[in-house]
Amino acid sequence: MALKTRLASMVSRDARLKHAITLIESGEDAVQGFALLGQLATQGSVEAQYRTGKAYLEGWGTPPSLEDGTRWMRKAAEAGHVQARLMLGTLYLMGFPEGFDENRPAILTDNRPLKRVPDFHQAAHWSRLAAEAGQPDAQALLGYVLTNGPEGVQDRAEARDWYEKASAAGSAQGHLGLGMALHSSPQSPEDLARGTERLEKAAEAGLATAFYFLAWINEQGIGQAPDLGAAARYFEKAAERGIVQAQTRFALYLMQGKGVARRLDRAETWLRRAAMGGDAEAAALLGDLHVRGEDMAPNYLEAATWYQIAAELGHGAAARGLGLLYLTGTGVQPDPDEAAKWFRISAECGDRIADADLGNLALTGVGSEQDRAAMQQRFLRAAENGDLVGAFNLGVCYAEGVGTERDDTRAAYWMQRAADGVVNAQYWLGRMYLEGRGVPEDHARAVEWLEKASQARMAEAMTLLAQICVSGRAPGGNDHPRALALYIQAGEQGAVEAMFSAGAMLGGGHDVQADRREAQRWFRLAAERGHGLGQLMLGRYLKRGLAGEVNPVEARVWLERAQAQGVTEATAELAKLERRLGGRG
Known part of the structure; x- marks a missing residue:
C-alpha cells in the first residue's frame, strides 16, 4: 500500500509539474504556473527547482530576480541537473554584480548599471560537469572558457577537443x-577550409558572430580567394543581427560600392544605427558624410553633432574635425577657444595622424600677433616640462614663424624631442631632412622618419614617401610597387592627392601592372573630392573609353569642372569633345 501511495504521489507530482510548465510556456496563466513550480521546488523536485530558477531569471510569472534565480539554479545544479549546471556556468561567465549575494533579497537601487566580474574558475567547474x-x-561553453580564461584556466588544446565534441553533436x-579555433591556430592547410565550413554551419543556425567572421574571411581571402560580394552579404547579415562593428563595415561597403551597389542613403542608415550603438568610427563617418555632401547637400550642423558624439567616445580625428568646424564657423558659431578645446582633446585621444593639436590653431593666424606669441610661450613651457605634443607644436611655431622668428634649427631640435611619441613630428622631420631645413639634407634619414609615420x-607621410x-x-x-601600395593606403584614408596618384600609376607608364578600370575608379574618387587633375583624367577616360566605358555626357561635366579650377588642358579636351559631338548639348 505504501509503494502504491508513493507511486501515486510521484505521478501526481509529475502531472502538476507538466501542468505548471504548460501554464508558463503557453502564457495561459504564468503566475499560477510559477506558484505551482514553487511548491514543487520546495518539496524537492529537481526539475521544478531548475524551472523556478529559470522563471526568476526570465521574469516568467514573477518579477525577475537574479538572486532568487541563481539560488534555485544552484540547488538544481548541485542535485545533478545538467541544464542547471550549464545555466550556472553561463551566469558565472557573464559575471555577477559587485556585492551580489544570492542568499540576500535584492535591494531596490537607483538602477545604475553595476560592474559585472566574470568568474572563469566557477564557469569552468559548472560547464565541465554539464559537458562531461x-x-x-x-x-561549447567549456571550450569558450578554456579559450578565453586567465592563466590557470586557459587550455586551448583541450578547448579545441570540447569544440570538436560540441560540433559533432550539432551544437551551433x-x-x-571550432571554426574560430581552426582559423586562429591552424595546424594544417586543411584547417582553414574546415574552419570556414564550421562557421558556415554556425551561420546556418543564425549566429551573428559567425556571419561577422565569414565576412572577414571573404574580405581578406583567408584560406580562399577574396570575394567582396560574399563579404558584403555576410556583413549585412551580421549587421541585421545587431553586431555594431558589422553595421559600420557594411556601411563602408555601401559608401564605396564595394561588393554591393553604392547607396549612400542606406549607408547613412546603417551608420546611424552603429553610432547610436556606441561605435565612435560610425559617428565620425557620419560627420564626414555630412561635411562632404556627395549625393546630398552638405549639412554642417549635422556633421558637428556627429563629430561631437564621436569625439566624446574617444575618436581623435572626429575631435579635430569638430575643432576645424568651430575654427572656420562652419555649421556652428566661430569660436577659437572651442576649437582649441577640441584640438586638445584630439591630441589627448592619441590622434597623431591628422594635425589634431593646438599647433593647427596657431598656424591659422587666429588672433593678434600678441596672442600667437603668448601661445608660443605656452608651447615652450609645455615642451620644457617634457610634454611631447607641446614640443611638436613649438617645433611648428619655429618652422613657420608663428609667434616668434622662424628658426629651422630650433624647429628641428624640438621635432627631434617630440618624434618618439608624436607621429606628426616624425613626418615633419622626414620633410626637413628631405629639404635640408634645419638639418643637413639626408634622403636616407628622411625615408627613415617617413617610414615611422607611415x-x-x-596619410600625408605615406603620400610623401x-x-x-x-x-x-x-x-x-x-x-614603383611600394609607391603604389602607399598611395592606395593613403587614398583609402581619404588623402585626395594619393587617390589621384594611385590612378596615375595604374593608368600605365610605371613599373606596375596597368589596370585602367581601377585607375578610373581612383580618378573618380579624387574628382568627386574636387581634385582638378582627377577631374581632367576622369573626363579623358570617359571621353575616350580608356577603361571600357564611354560616356561623353558625363565626361563633359568633369572636364568643365576641371576647367573651372584652372586646369588648362581641360579646355582643349572640351573643344575636342564638342567637335566629336557636333556641338550638341
Missing part, C-alpha cells in the same frame, strides 16, 4: 567555437 554529461552547448555554438598610417619611391630619391632607387 554530454550536453553539447555546455561542451560548437560549430562557431607605419602609424599617417610614395613620391620619394617614384622619383628614385629613396636609397636603392625607385620602387
Whole structure:
C-alpha cells in the first residue's frame, strides 16, 4: 500500500509539474504556473527547482530576480541537473554584480548599471560537469572558457577537443567555437577550409558572430580567394543581427560600392544605427558624410553633432574635425577657444595622424600677433616640462614663424624631442631632412622618419614617401610597387592627392601592372573630392573609353569642372569633345 501511495504521489507530482510548465510556456496563466513550480521546488523536485530558477531569471510569472534565480539554479545544479549546471556556468561567465549575494533579497537601487566580474574558475567547474554529461552547448561553453580564461584556466588544446565534441553533436555554438579555433591556430592547410565550413554551419543556425567572421574571411581571402560580394552579404547579415562593428563595415561597403551597389542613403542608415550603438568610427563617418555632401547637400550642423558624439567616445580625428568646424564657423558659431578645446582633446585621444593639436590653431593666424606669441610661450613651457605634443607644436611655431622668428634649427631640435611619441613630428622631420631645413639634407634619414609615420598610417607621410619611391630619391632607387601600395593606403584614408596618384600609376607608364578600370575608379574618387587633375583624367577616360566605358555626357561635366579650377588642358579636351559631338548639348 505504501509503494502504491508513493507511486501515486510521484505521478501526481509529475502531472502538476507538466501542468505548471504548460501554464508558463503557453502564457495561459504564468503566475499560477510559477506558484505551482514553487511548491514543487520546495518539496524537492529537481526539475521544478531548475524551472523556478529559470522563471526568476526570465521574469516568467514573477518579477525577475537574479538572486532568487541563481539560488534555485544552484540547488538544481548541485542535485545533478545538467541544464542547471550549464545555466550556472553561463551566469558565472557573464559575471555577477559587485556585492551580489544570492542568499540576500535584492535591494531596490537607483538602477545604475553595476560592474559585472566574470568568474572563469566557477564557469569552468559548472560547464565541465554539464559537458562531461554530454550536453553539447555546455561542451561549447567549456571550450569558450578554456579559450578565453586567465592563466590557470586557459587550455586551448583541450578547448579545441570540447569544440570538436560540441560540433559533432550539432551544437551551433560548437560549430562557431571550432571554426574560430581552426582559423586562429591552424595546424594544417586543411584547417582553414574546415574552419570556414564550421562557421558556415554556425551561420546556418543564425549566429551573428559567425556571419561577422565569414565576412572577414571573404574580405581578406583567408584560406580562399577574396570575394567582396560574399563579404558584403555576410556583413549585412551580421549587421541585421545587431553586431555594431558589422553595421559600420557594411556601411563602408555601401559608401564605396564595394561588393554591393553604392547607396549612400542606406549607408547613412546603417551608420546611424552603429553610432547610436556606441561605435565612435560610425559617428565620425557620419560627420564626414555630412561635411562632404556627395549625393546630398552638405549639412554642417549635422556633421558637428556627429563629430561631437564621436569625439566624446574617444575618436581623435572626429575631435579635430569638430575643432576645424568651430575654427572656420562652419555649421556652428566661430569660436577659437572651442576649437582649441577640441584640438586638445584630439591630441589627448592619441590622434597623431591628422594635425589634431593646438599647433593647427596657431598656424591659422587666429588672433593678434600678441596672442600667437603668448601661445608660443605656452608651447615652450609645455615642451620644457617634457610634454611631447607641446614640443611638436613649438617645433611648428619655429618652422613657420608663428609667434616668434622662424628658426629651422630650433624647429628641428624640438621635432627631434617630440618624434618618439608624436607621429606628426616624425613626418615633419622626414620633410626637413628631405629639404635640408634645419638639418643637413639626408634622403636616407628622411625615408627613415617617413617610414615611422607611415607605419602609424599617417596619410600625408605615406603620400610623401610614395613620391620619394617614384622619383628614385629613396636609397636603392625607385620602387614603383611600394609607391603604389602607399598611395592606395593613403587614398583609402581619404588623402585626395594619393587617390589621384594611385590612378596615375595604374593608368600605365610605371613599373606596375596597368589596370585602367581601377585607375578610373581612383580618378573618380579624387574628382568627386574636387581634385582638378582627377577631374581632367576622369573626363579623358570617359571621353575616350580608356577603361571600357564611354560616356561623353558625363565626361563633359568633369572636364568643365576641371576647367573651372584652372586646369588648362581641360579646355582643349572640351573643344575636342564638342567637335566629336557636333556641338550638341
